[in-house]
Amino acid sequence: MWKLKIAEGGNAWLRTLNNHVGRQVWEFDPELGSPEELAKIEKARENFHNHRFEKKHSADLLMRLQFAKENPGVRVLPQVKVKDTEDVTEDIVTNTLRRALSYHSTLQAHDGHWPGDYGGPMFLMPGLVITLSITGALNAVLLEEHKKEMCRYIYNHQNRDGGWGLHIEGPSTMFGSVLNYVTLRLLGEGANDGRGANDGRGAMERGRSWILEHGGATALTSWGKMWLSVLGAFEWSGNNPLPPEIWLLPYILPFHPGFCAFVHFFMKF
Structure with a gap:
């Protein structure tokens, strides 16, 4: 089972100047979790997959399940519904404020910060996987459980049309589709792997079809072509x-590479 470690070290890959304060790292422990806990986690995963097109953010479900176990004494007060015809009394306002405080207290880590999933961009993990692959460190750095969860994440954020977007709520783009398709293949997925859709095609086949039907990898943006060139493809x-x-020009200039990338990224959200 996966566990969220808060403000802890013990990993040769991590460095710190503040004793890991505010750092959150997921770590897999095969001995952790009772059958009931594992079943609850699988149920949450399946429920997210089945509703991934309606609610695309994870809502930190695995973290909340863990925190609920670690903080059994913290209770969220029941919600109070106020009808349009009712007066909002001082007691109702007080209860609402107390409920908000108790709710956010259940999400606070022991070192004081509020952890949260950095979900959204679909072009960061491909760079990591491609780099690990070309340096021969893919299997040294990533456990099989890491690969499994990476594949799960990518599959869960595949759009209905088979492609992937720049971010989890974006429409399919060649940039997102090619990089995430290539990432899945590097992680060990086959050409016909992935859950099937209503048309009978697997996730990988639908992703490949979207790419080919929209011009192929040659229609990639420069950043995507660069990653494929690094990979040798x-x-x-x-x-x-x-x-x-x-790159030596002032950063404020609109044609500076860093400025362009910054604007391009945030205009997508």
Whole structure:
């Protein structure tokens, strides 16, 4: 079972200047969890998968299940419904404020910060997986359980049309689709793996079809072509040249690479 470790070290890959305060790391422990707890987690996962198109954010369900076990004495007060014809009394307002405080207290970690899932961008994990792959460190750094959860995440955020977006709520793009399809293959998924849809096609087949039907990987943006070239799946000659000297220009200029990437990212949200 996975456990969220708060403000803890014990990992050779982690460095700290503040004793890991505010750091949250998921760690897999095969000996952790009773059959009832494991069943509850699987139920939450299945429920999220079945409603992934209506509610695309995880709502930190696994973390909340863990915190509920670690803080059994913290209770969220019952909700009070006020009808339009009723007066809002001081007691109702007080109860609402107390309920809000008790609710947020159940989500606070022992070191004082409020952990939260950094869900959204669909182009960060592909870079990690591609880098680990070309350096030969994929299997050294990632456990099989890591790979399984990465695949689960990518599959859960595949759009109805088979593609992937720039972020979990975005429409399918060539950038998101190619990078996430390639990531799944590097993580060990086969060409016909993934749950089937109503049309009988598996997730991988639907993803591949979306890519081919929209022009193929040659329709990628420069950033995506760069990652494929690093992987050895795309010729470097197919990339648009980017003179390194423009990185020396003032960051505020609209054609500075860093500025462009910053604006492009946040305009998507």
